[in-house]
Amino acid sequence: MKLFPTRLFISIVILSLSSCSSAQKKKANFKKVTTLEQKVDSIFNLMTLEEKIGQLNQYNGFWDITGPVPKEGQAAKKYEHLKKGLVGSMLNVKGVKDVKALQKIAVEQTRLGIPLIFGFDVIHGYKTISPIPLAESASWDMEAIKKSAAIAAEEASAVGLNWTFAPMVDVSRDARWGRVMEGAGEDSYLGSQIAIARVKGFQGENFNSNKTIVACAKHFAGYAQAESGRDYNSVDISEEMLQNVIFPPFKASVDAGVRTFMNSFNELNGIPATASSYLQREVLKRDWKFDGFVVSDWGSIGEMINHGYAKDGKHAAELAMNAGSDMDMESVLYVEHLSTLVNEGKIKETDINDAVKRILKVKFELGLFANPYKYCDEAYEKATVGKKEFQEGVLDVAKKSIVLLKNQNDLLPLKKSGQKIALIGALANDKTSPLGSWRLAADENSAVSVLEGLQNYKGNTLTYSKGADVAVGKTQFIFETKINETDKSGFTEAIALAKQSDVVILVLGEHGLQSGEGRSRSDIGIPGVQQELLEEVYKVNKNIVLVLNNGRPLAFPWAAENIPAIVEAWHLGSQSGNAIAQVLYGDYNPSGKLPMTFPRNVGQVPIYYNHKSTGRPSIENKDLVFWSHYMDVDNSPLYPFGYGLSYSKFDYSNLSLSSNSFDKNGKIEVSVTVTNSGKVTGKEVVQLYIRDLIGSLTRPVKELKGFEMIELKPNESKKVTFTINEKTIEYFSANKKWEAESGDFKVFIGTNSAETIEADFKFNN
Ligand code: NOJ
16 A cells, blocks of 8 residues: 655644544644544545545454454455555444454554444344334334433443444335334334434434444435335335435434435335435435435445446446445445546546545544544443343333224223233243344343233233244244244143133234344234134133234234234333333333334235325225225225324314414414323323325325324313424425425324314415
8 A cells, every 4th residue: 555655744634632543643743623624634634545445445343252363264354454444434343342452453553543433233222122113113202212212322332332323214104024113114204203313312412422323314215115015126216205205304314413324225216226326416415415424235335236237346336436325335345446446537536535524524523533442441331231221211112112002891901910811922921022123232032021021910810821932944044033834732722721811911923033124024914823823712712912013014904803902012122021011001001103004904005194195085985996995905004104092082172273374484373172081191192184185296195294292181181282384384396396385285183194183274375
């Protein structure tokens, strides 16, 4: 590698004393610099082209856990790259010891001593696991979601990490896609609020403390719209959909100050997202003025060869850099080809400069130049990981994430004494499944199971039989774990227990590793032998509480029809069993609301509340054939978006508007009275929707535009008021800009997207 002569260092380096490591200080002739840009330039101006390219290179961990011995082959090459200053970031390095060892090489052995930034998939917790993001979204509680991200950041930063690849803000409408578990569901407005909460939770106010980490909005863009819900599949969607549905949570993340973005594996309208200048340069960096950096998804630069878009690795690197992908995650193509591509004039050095400066800026913001070991304190790590307060925090959000779907004859909450309760199900005493699929650093068997949670309530007689089993796949590969599909040998014992009990709690659903990346399913029923087990138990005891564990909406029409009580408990993380037990026994009154529509069967998918009307919407005379419907299933979902019951009962009345119209720069206020006519105190998420009746582009039949969580004692009423202004009704119109169009609107307020009371108003532009 070509080095700058030492005297060049001395004349160029302008570093602030407070913002560089001792290695850099030794090499620098200090002059006072103050702005972030000056700090970045002070390093940037010293860099060779190779060193700049090195900053754009991210490697997966290659350090031998047992000591500082690089592995053979590729790992050894990567290790050499690290020593030469040709690595800007590492991912998947766990623990202070390993982080520190690698950072030491970057800081002490490379020419410029530029620190590494360490990324990890801290998606819903590091070692202490919070509910999967889809579950947390069901809480509709932005403070709880923010706190959960802050806990994850605090724990992850204690092990040396300073960057998470979260939040995933892809709006997801297709339950077949396994990664719906990782997002906030089907709605752009709710998704935007949650994106803000998560970004702020991870990043805090700033990076001055060592408890906050850089967040990453992903996957930009359209990844969740994979055809037929199959992960990594192609995506072909309109600009109208991108702008109105997909982009809002990404834009909200930028506005909330997210420092990094990740692009996506999919092609979007014929161009892989990784090579999309439209997405990365035009929308993100130019229109939204995003000044952080973009990392590719794992190997997505190289995958452009498979897409049939790049002819080889060199071409792929050229396409990705020209499109504004700043950092290469694991393709190893930037470090191999960018230098040649610059020399050949195929990419501009100014584009590389821009990417490098973005990365250096984030490293400065993190304070890594001032102290590269800021996140590396082994004693603090020991004292922090798995802290009691973290467990309390994830229990709190787990309770809030549970959604009560059905409660016929008030079967729930359970009586606290004198009952014989049978607990049945493969997942009822599983201590790994509740951890979900993104729990790379959690210990196996570390979650509280439902059995353990229920055992804390001593007043009843509790018996347990698993009925069905959890099995691992043919290859015995842990990631293939699923519910047994053939073995019914446990049925007899379970049925016998059910027969002699007052109430049966069946814990059924997907194993935690049956959703997530690469886990698309074409059948979204209750998997394996569990549906049959449920029906067999029902034959001997109808007092069933069905507790569902799943990472996506499931279709369970038989259960919805026949089972008296159904609780949606997702994959709730480390404290799962305690959260479920507290809800079943009424120590927490359920308040969650579905962030995704639950279909009646997989054929309805994608199904979402904010669909368009069509020219032939639902009609009165169902004898006619020629309207938009199925011949074999109703158009309505099993459970609509925003749905969720409580042990309280909430009545809505007195919808009133401050005026029936408003003009540009004006507003109206919409109020409703909510009364708790139940017997216990409870929380309700009051939801505001609008419909724009005629638009220059067709508009959805309903769009969420606001919500407020209130708590009401029995017989208590509260007036809830929302403001509607131009911002509320604007959208990306036929004029290809965000605007509010004059016309007639409906406003709806209610307990979910399907049960609302409504009124009309006008907007005059
Ligand atoms: C691929 C996934 O799509 C992405 O979300 C994740 O952050 C990376 N792998 C790194 O693990």
